[in-house]
Amino acid sequence: MFKIVKKEHLNPTVAKMVIEAPLIAKKAEPGQFIIFRAKEDSERIPLTVADYDREAGTVTIIYQIVGAGTMELDTLKEGDCLHDFVGPLGTPSHVEGLKKVAVVGGGVGCAIAYPVAKKLHELGAEVHSVVGFRNKDLVILEDEFNAVSDKVCMMTDDGSYGEKGLVTNALEKLINDGNQYDEVIAIGPLVMMKFVCQLTKKYNIKTVVSMNPIMIDGTGMCGGCRLTVGGETKFACVDGPDFDGHLVDFDEAMHRGTMYKDFEQHAREAECNLLNKEVK
DSSP states (O other): OEEEEEEEEEETTEEEEEEEOHHHHHHOOTTOEEEEESSTTSOOEEEEOOEEETTTTEEEEEEEOOSHHHHHHTTOOTTOEESEEEEEESOOOOOTTOSEEEEEEEGGGHHHHHHHHHHHHHTTOEEEEEEEESSGGGOOOHHHHHHHOSEEEEEETTSSSSEESOHHHHHHHHHHTTOOOSEEEEESOHHHHHHHHHHHHHTTOOEEEEOOOOOSSSSSSSOTTEEEETTEEEEHHHHOSEEETTTBOHHHHHHHHTTTHHHHHHHHHHHHHHHHHHHO
C-alpha cells in the first residue's frame, strides 16, 4: 500500500498528491510515468511523475478531476493509501547535452513540463518556459516554473492573467526575438502540441512532444497506446512517451482519443451518483 503523505488542490479541478513510494522515487526520472489504482476494484490510470524526492522516498502526482477514476482518487485523504502504484514506466526524457531549450506547457500538461524544465535547469541549460491556461483560475505551478526558468511567458486565452493569447504566439515571438533553441519540448493537449509542431517545423527547430494516450498495462502488450510516428506504429508506454513531434500523426491520435468518450461520460455519471449517495 502506498500512503498519501500530502494532498493539495491547486485549482478547482486539479490536485496534487505526494505518495510514499521509496523504490519508485529512487529510480524515477522526468518524462516517466506510473500506473495506479486508487482502490482494489478501481480502473488503472497512468499519470506522469510530476516530481520526486529520493531522500524522502516520495513521488508527486498531479491529476485533473475529469472522470470516474480521478473522481474516486480525489475522495482519498492524507493518510489514506493507494492500492497500486507501479513504476517508473516509460523512457525518461533525453535532456543531456542541451544548452538552450524552450519548454512549452499547456493546462494540466504543465505538471509534466515542470520536471523536465527542472532537470534541464539542474544540468545548467538555459530554460525558457512558455505556459498557457484558459484563465487565471486554472494557473498551476507558477512559482515552480519561475524557480527553474531563465524566462517565463505566462499566457491565458482570455487575458485574465499574464499575456492574452496562445502558447504558439509567445513561442514565435521568442524565436523572432533571436533566441536559437537546441530543442523545443511541448507537453499539453494534443491540439496544442500539433500547432506548436507546425510552428517549429517552419523554423526547423527539433521538437519533442509527450504523448499520453489511452493506456492499460503499461508494458506494450495490450497495444492500447499505439500511435503512428513517422509512418510506423509505436507504443507510447515503452517507445515513449516522448516522440519527435514533427513525425507524430496528431489527427489520428486525436480521433482515437475520442473513441471512449460516451463510455467515459457514463462512468463519470455513475461515480457522481455513487458519491452523492455516500454523502447522504
